[in-house]
Amino acid sequence: MRKKSGTGGGLVVIGVLVVLLAMTLKEAWFGLGALAVAWFAYKKFAAGNKQSVDENWQAEGASQQPTELTIAPVATPAWRPIIAEPSAPTLVGQAPLQPTSSTTRFLPDVDEPVRVTAPPSSAQSEFKVPEGPKHFGPAKWIPRGVTVEIAGILIPGGMLYVGTILKTPSGANDPCLIDPSKPVASHGEYTERQMGYWPSYSEISNSARRAYLNWLAGGRSDPDADVGYVFIFFYGLERRAIIDAKTDAAAVEDWPIIATELRRLLGIYGEKSGSFRSYASELLNWVSLSNSRKLYERPIPELIKSFELPMYIKLALGQAALDGAPVPTPLALAWVKLDPNYYPRTAATRCGEQLNAMFEARYLELYGSGLVIPKNRTKLKFVYRPASAGFRGYNEIKLTFGETPDVSVLTKPIQSIRAIVDAATDELDAYSRFVGRNTEARDSLEGVLLLPQYLWPLSTRQAFDRLKDCVAKGPATMAFQELQTLLGARAGLNKDRTQALARTLFAMNIGFEPDILGGARQPKPEELVVLFALPVSGEPPRTAPAYQAALLTLQLASSVAAADGSFGELEMHHLSNQIQAWVHLAPSHQNRLSAHLQLLLAAPATLASLKKRMEMLDASARGTIAFFMAILAQADGTVSPQEVKMLEKIYKILGLDVKRVFSDLHAASSSDGSASVGVQPETPTAEFKLDTARIAALQQDTAKVSALLASIFTEDAVEQPSVSVLAQAAETEPEVESNQVEAPGLLGLDEAHAALTRLLLTRPQWTREEAQDAAADLELMLDGALERINEAFFDAHDVPFTEGDDPIEVNSEVREKIEA
Numbered sequence: 001m002r003k004k005s006g007t008g009g010g011l012v013v014i015g016v017l018v019v020l021l022a023m024t025l026k027e028a029w030f031g032l033g034a035l036a037v038a039w040f041a042y043k044k045f046a047a048g049n050k051q052s053v054d055e056n057w058q059a060e061g062a063s064q065q066p067t068e069l070t071i072a073p074v075a076t077p078a079w080r081p082i083i084a085e086p087s088a089p090t091l092v093g094q095a096p097l098q099p100t101s102s103t104t105r106f107l108p109d110v111d112e113p114v115r116v117t118a119p120p121s122s123a124q125s126e127f128k129v130p131e132g133p134k135h136f137g138p139a140k141w142i143p144r145g146v147t148v149e150i151a152g153i154l155i156p157g158g159m160l161y162v163g164t165i166l167k168t169p170s171g172a173n174d175p176c177l178i179d180p181s182k183p184v185a186s187h188g189e190y191t192e193r194q195m196g197y198w199p200s201y202s203e204i205s206n207s208a209r210r211a212y213l214n215w216l217a218g219g220r221s222d223p224d225a226d227v228g229y230v231f232i233f234f235y236g237l238e239r240r241a242i243i244d245a246k247t248d249a250a251a252v253e254d255w256p257i258i259a260t261e262l263r264r265l266l267g268i269y270g271e272k273s274g275s276f277r278s279y280a281s282e283l284l285n286w287v288s289l290s291n292s293r294k295l296y297e298r299p300i301p302e303l304i305k306s307f308e309l310p311m312y313i314k315l316a317l318g319q320a321a322l323d324g325a326p327v328p329t330p331l332a333l334a335w336v337k338l339d340p341n342y343y344p345r346t347a348a349t350r351c352g353e354q355l356n357a358m359f360e361a362r363y364l365e366l367y368g369s370g371l372v373i374p375k376n377r378t379k380l381k382f383v384y385r386p387a388s389a390g391f392r393g394y395n396e397i398k399l400t401f402g403e404t405p406d407v408s409v410l411t412k413p414i415q416s417i418r419a420i421v422d423a424a425t426d427e428l429d430a431y432s433r434f435v436g437r438n439t440e441a442r443d444s445l446e447g448v449l450l451l452p453q454y455l456w457p458l459s460t461r462q463a464f465d466r467l468k469d470c471v472a473k474g475p476a477t478m479a480f481q482e483l484q485t486l487l488g489a490r491a492g493l494n495k496d497r498t499q500a501l502a503r504t505l506f507a508m509n510i511g512f513e514p515d516i517l518g519g520a521r522q523p524k525p526e527e528l529v530v531l532f533a534l535p536v537s538g539e540p541p542r543t544a545p546a547y548q549a550a551l552l553t554l555q556l557a558s559s560v561a562a563a564d565g566s567f568g569e570l571e572m573h574h575l576s577n578q579i580q581a582w583v584h585l586a587p588s589h590q591n592r593l594s595a596h597l598q599l600l601l602a603a604p605a606t607l608a609s610l611k612k613r614m615e616m617l618d619a620s621a622r623g624t625i626a627f628f629m630a631i632l633a634q635a636d637g638t639v640s641p642q643e644v645k646m647l648e649k650i651y652k653i654l655g656l657d658v659k660r661v662f663s664d665l666h667a668a669s670s671s672d673g674s675a676s677v678g679v680q681p682e683t684p685t686a687e688f689k690l691d692t693a694r695i696a697a698l699q700q701d702t703a704k705v706s707a708l709l710a711s712i713f714t715e716d717a718v719e720q721p722s723v724s725v726l727a728q729a730a731e732t733e734p735e736v737e738s739n740q741v742e743a744p745g746l747l748g749l750d751e752a753h754a755a756l757t758r759l760l761l762t763r764p765q766w767t768r769e770e771a772q773d774a775a776a777d778l779e780l781m782l783d784g785a786l787e788r789i790n791e792a793f794f795d796a797h798d799v800p801f802t803e804g805d806d807p808i809e810v811n812s813e814v815r816e817k818i819e820a
Contacts, residue, residue, distance in 0.1 A: 151210070
């Protein structure tokens with residue numbers, strides 16, 4: 001601007017001279033002389049002004065210092081070509097430059113020559129030209145954590161390319177580039193769709209640019225954002241991870257950072273867009289292979305399930321097969337969970353922690369250190385399919401792994417491992433349904449009883465350990481509610497859960513009375529239960545006739561002993577001794593009968609409950625039982641009228657003449673069996689004086705009575721507990737789960753054809769030999785398999801799956817249709 005002002009002054013002088021010369025009408029020599037003088041003055045003035053401008057420009061450039069990383073918005077014409085280099089920017093914030101003052105001198109109206117002298121340059125005429133806005137020129141990668149300002153918007157987090165030049169092979173700027181020379185609208189809504197399928201920051205509208213910058217400023221985390229903005233940001237990660245990393249070691253060091261960001265984005269937008277999930281998962285695979293030796297020995301990174309098995313898992317499995325190494329448990333489980341053909345049921349997703357632990361236990365039980373996978377013919381190869389249009393023009397982007405096989409095409413190994421997951425899921429169904437209805441009771445006794453003990457929470461295991469230590473010191477009697485509270489119950493156990501508790505205790509060598517596993521009634525919360533120790537070797541079946549006979553005898557005896565309203569110490573002592581005298585029973589059965597006697601002391605058996613069982617006796621057995629009851633009635637040395645009435649009821653139920661009660665009592669009380677004692681059952685004071693020696697002798701006949709009773713219980717079978725708690729503790733309440741039925745395979749194809757389809761989709765092109773190896777690994781004929789797959793795609797999408805014979809081209813439209 002200053003230079004133009006000086007030029008204008010010189011022209012004015014020339015014009016004046018020309019006019020004056022014309023007016024005087026002098027000779028041409030005078031005119032030529034005047035022009036020469038004017039030209040000399042103009043040249044001198046222009047040279048001096050140029051020197052002043054150059055000196056001031058250099059001084060200004062030397063005084064500039066680095067400033068904060070900000071980018072000022074610069075308006076540009078709407079018609080500006082996208083691929084053109086940016087023109088000189090309009091300087092923002094600079095005051096308009098004013099011309100310096102000068103005096104205009106006019107030539108006098110005379111005929112004589114006039115000397116014109118240009119005015120000297122003054123200090124006030126100097127001015128400064130600032131450098132252009134920052135980030136104009138070649139783009140730079142903004143590291144993570146650095147904040148930039150674009151169009152007045154602060155954008156935190158970095159991981160962006162900012163500049164005006166970031167060329168692609170086509171010559172255009174990369175779609176991810178944030179070009180500060182592009183205009184930005186004052187308003188933009190990133191939840192609205194404002195761009196095409198292949199978005200580019202330089203090509204989208206001004207309002208879309210504002211929307212994108214707003215999304216970035218918000219932390220790139222709003223789940224309602226249009227996925228197109230997510231893709232523009234993703235393009236930058238893709239370029240940094242692949243193109244830059246080819247020549248820049250710092251870009252390779254960014255791979256873990258990029259992997260973390262990809263997982264975060266997939267967690268927010270992976271379910272929203274199948275296309276983004278596929279592309280982002282593939283890039284995650286790429287950056288996860290930075291150190292790819294013996295991956296099967298390393299911890300599994302967090303991977304996202306997508307359209308195909310992650311390359312990280314493929315490489316780890318292939319390396320294990322190549323080395324002949326067993327597949328570790330975590331890798332085997334990840335193989336199943338990330339397999340696109342696996343559709344987890346509700347129990348597997350709701351109880352993931354328990355499923356993992358159960359899988360580990362069963363996998364190690366079946367395969368020890370792990371399953372060894374055979375080497376197959378298909379070689380592993382990773383062909384990267386970029387999302388960004390900025391990759392157009394690059395050759396095939398791929399990774400090869402030598403002789404490492406692609407074992408993902410094999411079906412037998414994955415089927416074997418999946419069977420373990422399915423079995424564990426089945427066993428977790430009951431617990432899953434309980435948790436679904438009782439979210440807060442996941443660790444309660446009601447819930448953990450549906451799990452094997454190795455899956456119990458620590459608090460539950462500790463509670464059972466304390467109970468076991470207590471029982472080891474002797475039988476423990478307590479209210480049923482007290483026991484439930486001690487073990488962590490919340491709402492109380494129903495019948496099924498109580499049986500599960502009894503089975504659990506049985507597995508821990510703790511007996512439980514009442515014997516609900518043997519058909520006893522569910523105890524009420526206030527009723528007593530007795531816990532007692534069982535031998536490590538276990539307990540013989542309680543369906544044994546000898547045990548059932550002894551149990552019936554004990555229950556009848558408790559009815560007689562309690563007939564007088566007092567189950568006294570003497571009766572209790574007598575019955576306890578009686579149990580110990582039954583030496584034909586196993587010690588564990590004797591312990592159970594002793595525990596049962598504790599319950600009978602508090603609640604004696606009723607005749608009504610025993611009537612059905614006594615009706616099964618023949619006449620001889622009934623007489624023997626009746627006489628034995630007469631002996632027990634005299635255990636405390638007296639026979640009260642109430643006891644006589646009870647005996648009469650027993651005799652009546654047994655179908656015996658009630659008059660035999662008195663004769664049997666006299667017979668039992670006679671030392672030689674012939675003494676006769678008068679009996680007055682209706683007289684409250686009437687009682688018998690016993691010969692204790694005679695009673696002791698009669699007690700020796702107990703074994704004979706038990707043996708007699710044993711013959712009638714052979715058909716009264718009772719279910720026995722299994723040592724396996726989980727197998728019999730399954731929840732019986734029905735529940736229909738939304739995903740109980742596995743989803744069908746890809747396009748209705750069976751597993752082998754679906755696996756081949758997914759494998760072929762990993763590359764745009766296959767040689768016939770490579771495709772034949774893959775089909776052979778799946779035990780398929782290539783031509784027939786391709787024909788079937790093509791038919792399925794024609795039926796579903798009206799497009800072919802493959803074209804050509806050698807090489808075999810995979811239709812580029814197919815994958816997009818499947819992911820959609």
